[in-house]
Amino acid sequence: MERLNTLLANLVLTVVFLFPVSCNSCQSQKNAGKEMVVQTYTKVSPDFNADSAYHFVERQVSFGPRVPGTVAHEACGDYLLEKLASFGAEVFEQKAQVTHYNGQDIPIRNIIGSFLPEKEKRLLLFAHWDTRPFADEESDPDAQTTPISGADDGASGVGVLLEVARQLQQQSPDIGVDIAFFDLEDWGQPSFDKKFVPGEWWCVGSRYWSEDPHKAGYKASFGILLDMVGAADATFLREGYSMQHAPSVVSNIWSTASLLGYGNFFLQRNGGYITDDHLPVIEIRGIPCANIINLKGDGFAPHWHTRRDDMRNISRETLRAVGETVLEVVYRE
Template identity: 65%
Template sequence: MQRAGNFFLLILLIAGVMFSISCNSCQSSKYTVVTEPYLQISPDFNADSAYSFVEKQLAFGSRVPGTTAHQACGDYLAAKLTEFGAQVTEQKADITHYDGKNLTLRNIIGSYYPEKEKRILLFAHWDTRPFADEESDAGRQQQPIAGADDGASGVGTLLEIARNLQQYPVEVGVDIIFFDLEDWGQPSFDTDWVQGEWWCLGSRYWSEQPHVENYKADYGILLDMVGAANATFLKEGYSMKYAPNILDKVWSTAAKLGHGNYFLPQNGGYITDDHLSVNQHQRAPSINIINLKTDTHTGFASHWHTHRDDMRNIDRGSLKAAGQTVMEVIYTEK
């Protein structure tokens, strides 16, 4: 009887251990999280195509307002938007600048589905700076920059998005604007400072007098300097002030697509750029995707406003990260 009792106790002990293991297994599996891979909705952004659009702009030369290169490049941009199925509108206006020069600005606007009420605004500046005032060589500071990153990269990215919009329709209206006269602010080497607002004149003009009366968009995205290798897109100050929810939408989309190494969860400074007047005039709560740096004295990449801003700086990976993220955002809109 004693041996039988011991055997029975042994059976109960084994069963208890197995039950404990089983319960512990159930307990741990309860907290197992299975992450599904994100399924991209937008068509693939072709970085080679965007790169070629950047290269083409530089082939005209520096796109300084009032030059033949500026005129020729503007004609090219308007023609490409038309080719890609957009309804193209141009704004032209004469501006008296800080130095007394009379300049003609030219904003180029391509609209997709202009009849749709819900609209997304995408924009970049297409002019180039007539000075290289960040050059250490004073003799070269008066020469215009090539503007591969500062200007052409954002425009090239938007042209590739326009090409996709023609082939793959979206469910909302989209307006693409290439703003002029963004980059002719007074140079730092001037000794007589002229009071006034001399940056971002094209976007300011459009914000005050949009191409469509009482124009409003659900939100806007500015692309400025998005083409350099190892770009770091920080959360710019005015973007956080005027459109924090759009900033979160774009940054979370970038992370889902695997571009979190470009779109960093880090705050940047306040940048006077084309999105500022768009926000101030309440045309669209807008953010700025811009390459900001914490280890340079300017807060921008080292080639900013120098003659090093050429095609050597343009990286397909950065163009892809910015372009695919923006496309995914607009293609998920209903």
């Protein structure tokens, strides 16, 4: 939040709560003859720069829709590769051709940056960087076949993780961190296609990596997926598969967000089960993962899979809430 950002000094953030929570430090005050305990939390992570994250989102969108096989997709991939390398990561790239539901051969490109690769204990942070080739949630049939800009659905998670990567270079944590940008997450069969083709057509890049990771036998203590984390009115419910397979990871993230004052984003409510990039990582690699995703009851935000998913939806405040929470989880390990 803007008001919290102005209080940051010497990497210490103090958040005052009106109810008891665990904290790093507490202090007592007198109030009308009674002793009142004012509890404070001392942040251990570096400051997350929301303006920087916003720039990273905007830069991705400037390439145009990042649909696999397009010039915009190739150019943005080069940019992501260069940024991770410039932040000091050991960079890995996976390229392959996959046959999709319609028989089309589609190139995929997973991009992974490893920080402190010598560390045995590791965390996996990931997001998808491709954009959907169909705006199939548009009411106009002519618009449904056009690609989306994907400012929120794709670019927001990547933008937050690029800023996390920048902070990892400036202040090393005590653990290794791997940041993965997975491809071909969002090219599932469109809703206007009436001939259903059975198969795994969503989350193709993360499934490819889970079966053949950038390092043989790769393991991480846990993973955090960021998907649609930039909208101004975002509400992050506790996603179903995350609660099923990684309840302690969810608890860690949501309690950290509360300590930092972001409980208005990270709601203590359960959401639906979302097929997303965390599922292959959980099911194939056996890494417990939590999905931070903007959920609205049983569905998503109104701009989801429409041409309205552009920079008008992106909020620095939301990017900060997510990025600061993820950084704090990393540096508390």
